[in-house]
Amino acid sequence: MPENLDPRYDHPTIEAKIYDLWEKSGFFNPDKLPYPKSAKPYTVIMPPPNANGALHAGHAVFVTLQDILARFWRMRGKRVLWLPGADHAGFETQVVFDKKLEKEGRNRFQIPREKLWQEMWNFTQENKKVMENQLRKLGASCDWSREKFTLDPDIIKEVHRTFVRLYEDGLAYRDVRVVNWCPKHKTALSDLEVKYVEREDPLYYIKYGPLTLATVRPETKFGDTALAVNPKDKRYKKYIGKEIHAQGVLGKLTFKVIADDAVDPAFGTGVIKVTPAHDSTDFEIWQRHKEEIPGLRIVIDENGRLTKETGPFAGLKVAEAREKVAEEMKRIGILEKVEPNYKHQVATCYKCGSTLEPLPKPQWFIKMKPLAEKAIKAVEQGKIKFYPDRTKKVYFHWLKNIRDWNISRQIVWGIRIPAWYHEPKCVPKRGHEGDVVKCKELIISPTEPKCEFCDAKFVQDPDVFDTWFSSAQWPFLTLGYPNGKDYKIFYPTDVMETGYDILFFWVARMIMMGLYRTGKVPFKTVYLHGLVRDKDRQKMSKSKGNVVNPLGVAETYGTDALRMALVVGNTAGNDIVISEDKIRGYRNFATKIWNIARFILMNKPEARDVRVAMRAEDKKNLAELKRLKAAVTKHIEKFEFHLAAEKLYHYVWHTFADKIVEQYKNRLRVNEPPAFGAATRPSGHGSPLHGESEAESPAKSLAGRLSGSQKQEVRGDQRAAYHVLETILLECLTMLHPFMPFVTEEIYQKLRPGQLLLVEK
RNA sequence: GCGUCCAUAGCUCAGUGGUAGAGCGCUUGCAUGACACGCAAGAGGUCUGAGGUUCAAUCCCUCAUGGACGCACCA
Numbered sequence: 001m002p003e004n005l006d007p008r009y010d011h012p013t014i015e016a017k018i019y020d021l022w023e024k025s026g027f028f029n030p031d032k033l034p035y036p037k038s039a040k041p042y043t044v045i046m047p048p049p050n051a052n053g054a055l056h057a058g059h060a061v062f063v064t065l066q067d068i069l070a071r072f073w074r075m076r077g078k079r080v081l082w083l084p085g086a087d088h089a090g091f092e093t094q095v096v097f098d099k100k101l102e103k104e105g106r107n108r109f110q111i112p113r114e115k116l117w118q119e120m121w122n123f124t125q126e127n128k129k130v131m132e133n134q135l136r137k138l139g140a141s142c143d144w145s146r147e148k149f150t151l152d153p154d155i156i157k158e159v160h161r162t163f164v165r166l167y168e169d170g171l172a173y174r175d176v177r178v179v180n181w182c183p184k185h186k187t188a189l190s191d192l193e194v195k196y197v198e199r200e201d202p203l204y205y206i207k208y209g210p211l212t213l214a215t216v217r218p219e220t221k222f223g224d225t226a227l228a229v230n231p232k233d234k235r236y237k238k239y240i241g242k243e244i245h246a247q248g249v250l251g252k253l254t255f256k257v258i259a260d261d262a263v264d265p266a267f268g269t270g271v272i273k274v275t276p277a278h279d280s281t282d283f284e285i286w287q288r289h290k291e292e293i294p295g296l297r298i299v300i301d302e303n304g305r306l307t308k309e310t311g312p313f314a315g316l317k318v319a320e321a322r323e324k325v326a327e328e329m330k331r332i333g334i335l336e337k338v339e340p341n342y343k344h345q346v347a348t349c350y351k352c353g354s355t356l357e358p359l360p361k362p363q364w365f366i367k368m369k370p371l372a373e374k375a376i377k378a379v380e381q382g383k384i385k386f387y388p389d390r391t392k393k394v395y396f397h398w399l400k401n402i403r404d405w406n407i408s409r410q411i412v413w414g415i416r417i418p419a420w421y422h423e424p425k426c427v428p429k430r431g432h433e434g435d436v437v438k439c440k441e442l443i444i445s446p447t448e449p450k451c452e453f454c455d456a457k458f459v460q461d462p463d464v465f466d467t468w469f470s471s472a473q474w475p476f477l478t479l480g481y482p483n484g485k486d487y488k489i490f491y492p493t494d495v496m497e498t499g500y501d502i503l504f505f506w507v508a509r510m511i512m513m514g515l516y517r518t519g520k521v522p523f524k525t526v527y528l529h530g531l532v533r534d535k536d537r538q539k540m541s542k543s544k545g546n547v548v549n550p551l552g553v554a555e556t557y558g559t560d561a562l563r564m565a566l567v568v569g570n571t572a573g574n575d576i577v578i579s580e581d582k583i584r585g586y587r588n589f590a591t592k593i594w595n596i597a598r599f600i601l602m603n604k605p606e607a608r609d610v611r612v613a614m615r616a617e618d619k620k621n622l623a624e625l626k627r628l629k630a631a632v633t634k635h636i637e638k639f640e641f642h643l644a645a646e647k648l649y650h651y652v653w654h655t656f657a658d659k660i661v662e663q664y665k666n667r668l669r670v671n672e673p674p675a676f677g678a679a680t681r682p683s684g685h686g687s688p689l690h691g692e693s694e695a696e697s698p699a700k701s702l703a704g705r706l707s708g709s710q711k712q713e714v715r716g717d718q719r720a721a722y723h724v725l726e727t728i729l730l731e732c733l734t735m736l737h738p739f740m741p742f743v744t745e746e747i748y749q750k751l752r753p754g755q756l757l758l759v760e761k
Numbered sequence: 762g763c764g765u766c767c768a769u770a771g772c773u774c775a776g777u778g779g780u781a782g783a784g785c786g787c788u789u790g791c792a793u794g795a796c797a798c799g800c801a802a803g804a805g806g807u808c809u810g811a812g813g814u815u816c817a818a819u820c821c822c823u824c825a826u827g828g829a830c831g832c833a834c835c836a
Contacts, residue, residue, distance in 0.1 A: 203836090215836055267836070273836075279836075281836075442817090569784080573766080575830095581772095586784090588799085589797090599795030648784095665821065
């Protein structure tokens with residue numbers, strides 16, 4: 001008698017057991033797969049989750065989609081490598097950790113670098129462990145033996161090498177520029193990390209001698225070094241190249257008036273003040289007119305407060321200073337008028353929302369143009385395919401207008417920039433006191449260099465790399481470029497599956513850096529999924545309190561249900577709406593599959609030497625199954641996971657369970673009714689109507705009256721019925737396995753003990 | 762300003778150049794040899810609007826309206 005299953009699929013115990021079974025098999029590791037040597041590799045590099053907190057619904061989406069790919073191709077005989085990792089997530093983690101410190105009444109600026117680093121190291125290692133177990137709970141069939149962390153020594157070493165190469169090729173350079181400075185986090189940010197928000201502020205019209213100009217930032221006027229107009233603006237032609245005298249807040253001032261195309265004659269009065277230290281456009285204007293006008297006059301510091309150059313306003317925060325300066329201007333009669341509600345975009349920190357302060361800082365930049373051109377070409381040549389295809393347009397647009405990338409961050413958490421600066425003064429070696437030597441001011445080196453000519457020390461740049469600088473190299477770093485065995489086998493990788501929100505941050509930069517270092521594209525296909533929204537289409541965020549904890553949901557309804565809910569209705573590039581109702585629906589589906597299997601197993605005929613006698617309907621049903629299989633395969637190959645999942649759902653429930661199983665019930669019913677029938681039927685229901693006397697099945701009574709050979713025939717038919725049902729069940733389990741790995745494997749274990757659906761063909 | 766996407770059932774979303782689909786919800790009836798997390802039957806749609814291409818448009822094209830988003834910005 002076959003083992004009876006419970007009427008409910010008990011996911012919590014089974015999922016843990018099954019994952020353990022898989023992991024112990026070693027088949028997540030492509031080297032250990034029981035496949036022939038000729039089996040082709042298939043590689044997916046996992047976007048490494050940030051090691052600074054728990055996984056969220058977005059992670060569940062990528063785990064599901066990538067695990068579908070990994071399992072599907074593994075079952076099709078490829079040597080699948082799905083390589084997991086974790087990201088130190090420099091600035092993001094620094095922000096999380098800063099908050100933690102704040103709660104403890106501490107502050108990172110008061111903690112010595114080494115101590116802070118150690119604390120953050122411990123913090124991320126803890127999070128990493130949690131995250132790894134969460135990935136296991138989501139069923140990720142990734143090769144843990146190859147897991148990488150972005151701060152592994154071999155990764156750091158290669159990131160350093162990349163930087164050295166870029167420097168030597170003239171693509172990495174250090175320069176003073178007006179950068180996006182967050183006064184709260186006290187670091188510069190890249191252009192991508194700036195969030196522009198619309199705000200209404202007063203627009204002040206200020207008199208500069210004979211001219212009037214409009215600004216929203218009167219507090220920066222102490223940093224003015226010139227006035228500028230458009231060269232074609234007839235109104236101001238007579239002033240160009242001349243000096244004007246103006247009454248300033250702190251006294252009399254003299255400015256040269258210059259002409260620059262950056263000035264829009266239609267805006268305000270068509271005159272601007274040039275404040276190179278506190279505005280990036282003004283900085284660029286100054287760069288173009290360096291000979292004519294003075295440069296950086298810094299009047300705002302790193303804390304967003306006015307410097308001592310501003311006299312009575314020193315120490316005031318920008319917002320207060322603005323009002324005070326305006327009042328003073330009004331008092332001395334240089335404030336012409338104020339437009340109170342001027343709408344404009346303000347640059348803010350994407351993490352804390354602080355208004356960014358444009359400040360001049362020496363930073364490391366990457367020259368992007370040459371890298372971008374190659375990245376554009378590779379995609380134009382079709383070396384990388386995008387899903388959805390339209391993403392390419394966005395990709396091209398960004399790359400064609402790319403600006404140099406500031407990779408310096410003034411934080412501790414990250415890979416330190418391997419740049420060393422010579423002490424300001426030379427310390428001549430003994431015996432060479434009188435020599436005139438030319439010491440190198442800057443050396444790029446992972447370790448502390450020594451000066452060739454003198455005894456002065458080199459001081460390392462305190463900054464760390466933008467986390468995306470190392471992430472951009474992730475595909476080849478994780479595979480052990482340049483000499484690793486894996487690199488030779490698994491690179492370029494097959495698919496990069498990630499969210500469309502990091503197309504520029506990550507995908508485009510991976511393509512650029514991959515091409516730069518390896519000469520090859522890092523992946524052949526990019527699949528971009530959408531962002532997860534709640535049932536009201538709201539973006540999930542902690543502050544809104546609408547975050548779906550995927551692990552909690554998996555706990556309640558099972559991982560398989562969560563995964564199905566994330567796949568069905570989820571098309572490439574479009575946002576994903578998740579609701580508990582939907583997950584519950586697929587939990588029901590898991591139970592359905594379970595009960596189909598339960599029913600079939602209950603009716604397994606005793607093994608007898610009877611010929612299986614197939615009917616026409618059997619062949620028809622198997623043919624339909626074959627068609628479904630072809631369709632599902634094709635959908636997955638085309639990255640149409642939602643269509644594959646929907647078709648499977650529909651077939652399993654509404655064809656297999658509702659029609660085929662019902663249709664075959666009679667044919668299975670050759671022997672006495674199984675004992676469970678009476679036992680499982682809830683008592684008190686139907687007994688009077690379905691009593692033994694009236695409700696004897698025709699098949700049963702038939703079997704009683706049949707001759708020996710006729711009995712053989714009926715049993716042959718019964719075996720055929722069972723055979724068809726079991727075949728369909730097995731095929732459905734196989735097809736469903738990439739989507740719902742746990743319940744399918746568990747049932748498979750009942751049907752084929754000792755084998756693994758994980759590597760079933 | 763430049764660009765991208767979306768608009769289909771009450772809700773959330775699939776889909777297709779030729780009778781319109783799913784989940785959830787709703788209505789009605791149900792213990793039927795696994796499943797009430799179930800079974801059966803059913804209601805519900807001018808596929809945003811206006812043009813165009815076509816024998817035929819929800820689908821392709823143009824414009825409009827409403828919504829989401831990205832990029833770049835003017836002080």
